[in-house]
Amino acid sequence: MLKNRRAGRFGLVLATVLFLPAQGAAASFDNSLLTRLSSVAPKLSAEVLQRALQASSCAVSNGVEMPERLAVIDFSLPSSEERLWIFDLASGELLLKDLVAHGKNSGSLESTAFSNIEGSHQSSIGLFKASESYRGKHGYSLRLDGLEPGINDLARQRAIVIHGADYVNDNWVRDYGRIGRSHGCPAVDQQVIQKVVDNLKGGQLVFKYYPDQNWLQSSGYLNCESGQIASTSGQGQDNT
Secondary structure (H helix, E strand, C coil): CCCCCCCCCCCCCCCCCCCCCCCCCCCCCCHHHHHHHHHHCCCCCHHHHHHHHHHHHHHHHCCCCCCCEEEEEECCCCCCCCCEEEEECCCCEEEEEECCCCECCCCCCCCCCECCCCCCCCECCEEEEEEEEEEECCEEEEEEEECCCCCCCCCCCCCCEECEECCCCHHHHHHHCCCCCECCCCCEECCCHHHHHHHHCCCCEEEEECCCHHHHHHCCCCCCCCCCCCCCCCCCCCCC
């Protein structure tokens, strides 16, 4: 496992997560999975993890292929803290925990503003599908397709991708109290970009959380609506 900068414990919040039969993976979105993943990621809020599993379960029930891995980003945490987790859903293993950037217009140390608008230079929240890897101006990168209409479905058009960045590392935290910011992309440390892309490309799910009440109440994936099908159309260029 990669860096383990901090350790902590919290009381596990148990909640019912929709059970689905495994489709191509030895994992089900049930309470046992929530418990297993919480035990290996004690710094990740149990509520955030629960919502990530609920959204993923809804996506699969509406036609998205069962993922083998799930990435969770908690934008309610400051950028000086590790707030990206990648899990293997079959084994319950934590594959990676690390820093991740938010958009420069989303906030400074903390992110508070989010957008689905091209040119906003803000991060977007909600459920995404990690699609194809490519090599662009930032090197090895990963395209993301937003699955939530009106919330993040312009991610590809906006070129919201996962890429490595020199401003995402512990040295920035030591010198400035935070990491640098992107144009909206969830940029990661150059030292982990290969592992992040290789583990997520090809259809894995990425869940970005912030306690935005409008999204929490209106998201079809968090309030599972029958027929909520992912939209993965559109092409984009790597802008940031």
